[in-house]
Structure formats: C-alpha cells, structure tokens
Amino acid sequence: MSQKLTIAVIGAGGKMGMRVSNNLQRSEHTVYYVENGEAGRQRTTEAGRELTEAATAVAEADVVILSVPDVALAPVSAEIVPQVRPGTVVLTLDPAAAYANLLYVREDIEYVVAHPCHPSVFLQRKTQAELDDTFGGIAAPQDVVAAIESGNAEKQAQAEEVIKLMYAPVLDVHWVTVKQLAYLEPTLVEVVACMIGDLLNEALMETVNKVGVPEPAARAMLMGHVQVALANGLRGDNPFSDACLVAMDYGREKLIKEDWKSIFDDKELDSVLKQMLHLDHIHR
Ligand SMILES: NC(=O)c1ccc[n+]([C@@H]2O[C@H](COP(=O)([O-])OP(=O)(O)OC[C@H]3O[C@@H](n4cnc5c(N)ncnc54)[C@H](O)[C@@H]3O)[C@@H](O)[C@H]2O)c1
The missing domain is CATH 1.10.3640.10 (Semialdehyde dehydrogenase-like, C-terminal)
Structure with missing residues (x-):
C-alpha cells in the first residue's frame, strides 16, 4: 500500500455498495459507510459496519465512491461533491451519468468511472468459490474498465489502487475514455x-x-x-x-x-x- 487513504462509500447498503464495502472493509484504509435508505442502513450494520453521516464521511475523504442508482447521480453528486476537499477522487460505477453530463461540475476534483467486467466466461476456474462467483468481487478474478476525465496520472494511480481493492480479485484495469466506456x-x-x-x-x-x-x-x-x-x-x-x-x-x-x-x-x-x-x- 502506497499511502493510507480515507474512503467514503455513499450508498453503502445497496447492491454494489455492499459488494465494494465487503472488500474495502478488509483493507488497511479508513472507510466510512454512508446510507440513507432504511433497508440499506440495516444491511450495513448487519454486516458489522458502522454508519457515518455524509458530511463527516466526505470531509476528510481522499476517494468518494458514489454507489447510488444512475438516475440519482445528478442530485446525489450535487449534494456530496460541493462538500469534498479539492483534489478528491469521486468514483462512479457506471459511465451513463458521466457521459450524459449529469454529474455536478467542479473543476478542482477528479471524476473517475470504474465498471467491473465480471469474470470471463473463459476464466480457468480452479475452486468451488471461483466457480460460484459469476458476478466477481468475491473469488473469481476479473478485469475492470475505467475512465478519468482529467488524465491526472497521480490521481489515476490512486483511483486504480482503490478500484483493485473494491472489485478484488482484479487482474487488470483498462483505462479508456468515458465515451468508450459508454x-x-x-x-x-x-x-x-x-x-x-x-x-x-x-x-x-x-x-x-x-x-x-x-x-x-x-x-x-x-x-x-x-x-x-x-x-x-x-x-x-x-x-x-x-x-x-x-x-x-x-x-x-x-x-x-x-x-x-x-x-x-x-x-x-x-x-x-x-x-x-x-x-x-x-x-x-
Ligand atoms: N447492480 C449491479 O449489478 C451493478 C453492476 C455494475 C455497476 N453498477 C452501478 O452501481 C451503482 C449503484 O447501483 P446499485 O445496483 O448498487 O443500486 P442500488 O439501488 O442497489 O443501491 C443504491 C443504494 O444507494 C442508497 N442511496 C441513494 N441515495 C443516497 C444518498 N443520497 N445517500 C446515501 N445513500 C443513498 C440507496 O438507499 C441504496 O441502498 C450504479 O451506478 C449502477 O449502475 C451496478
């Protein structure tokens, strides 16, 4: 690990939020879990994770993961992004909202999109856990395709470190443009x-x-x-x-x-x- 990071997961109790949180929880980084839905809050605490208010979680974050439905990304980014520090990496998990220019515009932060490929149909699976993990993020290795708007190499490396942890086990991260990802x-x-x-x-x-x-x-x-x-x-x-x-x-x-x-x-x-x-x- 290059540097201990602070990571905030917004929507931590959703489908992807739970998956990435399960993996990030095992990392050495400080991770805050934010969730505003009742069912999602319950899933988060049942998984042994503590909930944090959004303002507290994002104030010190190096990386903020917006794991909310694509249709909610415009209002959620408008609420969260003004509260983050300059230079924060804001990660979304699907290119649709970024490509449609729905994300809150702020010049001094770094938007990154990272979408899991899911384990290949041709993957040589060796264990039962790998066979069972068709989605990825548990036992079967997968690639990830990601895009960063600014091309900032330092932020790209920081994002890649988190991407490899949250979708682990990851073989490779392929960097493309937001449009290519769409x-x-x-x-x-x-x-x-x-x-x-x-x-x-x-x-x-x-x-x-x-x-x-x-x-x-x-x-x-x-x-x-x-x-x-x-x-x-x-x-x-x-x-x-x-x-x-x-x-x-x-x-x-x-x-x-x-x-x-x-x-x-x-x-x-x-x-x-x-x-x-x-x-x-x-x-x-
Ligand atoms: N589900 C998949 O298979 C899948 C795969 C790859 C990428 N994605 C992407 O992951 C992202 C999340 O999708 P999902 O399927 O996990 O959605 P989801 O509906 O399962 O979960 C979203 C969670 O966000 C919470 N939430 C909404 N607004 C919030 C706010 N303001 N603050 C805190 N929590 C909030 C909801 O309560 C919910 O628990 C989307 O961008 C989606 O395209 C999903």
Missing part, C-alpha cells in the same frame, strides 16, 4: 450481450412450451451449445460446420435487422441512455 456499457454488453442472454432463455422456453421438448433435454442441449457458440464465435476454437453456417445465416436473416450496427452511432447511444436515465434529452 459504448462498452450499455451498448456492447447490455444492448447486445445481455439481450442475447435473455433471448436464449426465451428460445429455450419456446422449445419446451411450444414444441414440448422435455426441459432437461432442451436445457442440456442449449448449455453445451452456448459454450461451443462462444468458443467458436469469440475465440475461433473450432470452425462452425458447413450445415451450421447455413442455419446461422437463416437465423441472422430471421432475427437481426439489417441496420443493427447503428447502435454504434452516437445518436443511438444518446437514445438508449436517454431511456435508461429517464431524460428528455442528453446535454452536450
């Missing part, structure tokens, strides 16, 4: 990957309910083929068979709109973020 999430991983994951489940249920295939047979067939589809499609492990390529072309024609790659246009990124953040328009 194209990773939501566009690449939520608009595409999560949607396809959900679609796979719907297709499984159609096979079971409409065609009448016994669920264990359909599930077994799908799970194995998902692995083959990902290994061949993303890693080139084996070529798809000739007949499979014909079926894949048929599937693409049936399921995919011709202009689907427009999701990688800025206008479409704004459109999906507007919907996710419940905004009328995105400020540029």
Whole structure:
C-alpha cells in the first residue's frame, strides 16, 4: 500500500455498495459507510459496519465512491461533491451519468468511472468459490474498465489502487475514455450481450412450451451449445460446420435487422441512455 487513504462509500447498503464495502472493509484504509435508505442502513450494520453521516464521511475523504442508482447521480453528486476537499477522487460505477453530463461540475476534483467486467466466461476456474462467483468481487478474478476525465496520472494511480481493492480479485484495469466506456456499457454488453442472454432463455422456453421438448433435454442441449457458440464465435476454437453456417445465416436473416450496427452511432447511444436515465434529452 502506497499511502493510507480515507474512503467514503455513499450508498453503502445497496447492491454494489455492499459488494465494494465487503472488500474495502478488509483493507488497511479508513472507510466510512454512508446510507440513507432504511433497508440499506440495516444491511450495513448487519454486516458489522458502522454508519457515518455524509458530511463527516466526505470531509476528510481522499476517494468518494458514489454507489447510488444512475438516475440519482445528478442530485446525489450535487449534494456530496460541493462538500469534498479539492483534489478528491469521486468514483462512479457506471459511465451513463458521466457521459450524459449529469454529474455536478467542479473543476478542482477528479471524476473517475470504474465498471467491473465480471469474470470471463473463459476464466480457468480452479475452486468451488471461483466457480460460484459469476458476478466477481468475491473469488473469481476479473478485469475492470475505467475512465478519468482529467488524465491526472497521480490521481489515476490512486483511483486504480482503490478500484483493485473494491472489485478484488482484479487482474487488470483498462483505462479508456468515458465515451468508450459508454459504448462498452450499455451498448456492447447490455444492448447486445445481455439481450442475447435473455433471448436464449426465451428460445429455450419456446422449445419446451411450444414444441414440448422435455426441459432437461432442451436445457442440456442449449448449455453445451452456448459454450461451443462462444468458443467458436469469440475465440475461433473450432470452425462452425458447413450445415451450421447455413442455419446461422437463416437465423441472422430471421432475427437481426439489417441496420443493427447503428447502435454504434452516437445518436443511438444518446437514445438508449436517454431511456435508461429517464431524460428528455442528453446535454452536450
Ligand atoms: N447492480 C449491479 O449489478 C451493478 C453492476 C455494475 C455497476 N453498477 C452501478 O452501481 C451503482 C449503484 O447501483 P446499485 O445496483 O448498487 O443500486 P442500488 O439501488 O442497489 O443501491 C443504491 C443504494 O444507494 C442508497 N442511496 C441513494 N441515495 C443516497 C444518498 N443520497 N445517500 C446515501 N445513500 C443513498 C440507496 O438507499 C441504496 O441502498 C450504479 O451506478 C449502477 O449502475 C451496478
């Protein structure tokens, strides 16, 4: 550890707040936990952590983690950021609000966004704990993608130290721009990957309910083929068979709109973020 830091977690009793707090609690740093929801306050104290008022927690903080819902980041940053010291690193966990310019503007602080990648589907898991940890942050190593607006190297290093602790075990932190991070999430991983994951489940249920295939047979067939589809499609492990390529072309024609790659246009990124953040328009 380079330097003992003071870290404040705002929203410490939420889903991510609990995860990052569980890890930060084991560090050598001084960590303050702030939570204003009743259920979240209870979860925090039940985990053996003491609650602190926001004003006290952020007054001395080197790093403030805003672990609140994206739709709350505008008011919460407007409440918290004016209270922090100059030079404080203010970490958010998702790029949407930063990209949509919803965060309270203050020139003398450092905004950083850090999003966990989750453990890779191809990770060589060795223990039961690693197998069970599909989300990451407990036992299975994951990468993190992060962005810092200012490019300040000292603050980036400080942020990286906290990022590696809060999402531990972490293999690598990849630094990109806020806009690139917004194209990773939501566009690449939520608009595409999560949607396809959900679609796979719907297709499984159609096979079971409409065609009448016994669920264990359909599930077994799908799970194995998902692995083959990902290994061949993303890693080139084996070529798809000739007949499979014909079926894949048929599937693409049936399921995919011709202009689907427009999701990688800025206008479409704004459109999906507007919907996710419940905004009328995105400020540029
Ligand atoms: N949930 C996930 O899987 C996931 C994954 C990666 C990143 N994220 C990001 O993490 C962030 C938090 O999301 P979440 O899913 O943990 O949300 P959540 O709703 O589970 O938790 C948010 C917590 O913040 C508390 N809170 C709200 N306003 C507060 C305030 N002013 N002061 C103190 N506490 C306050 C709420 O009471 C709640 O306990 C978001 O930016 C989200 O995009 C979430």
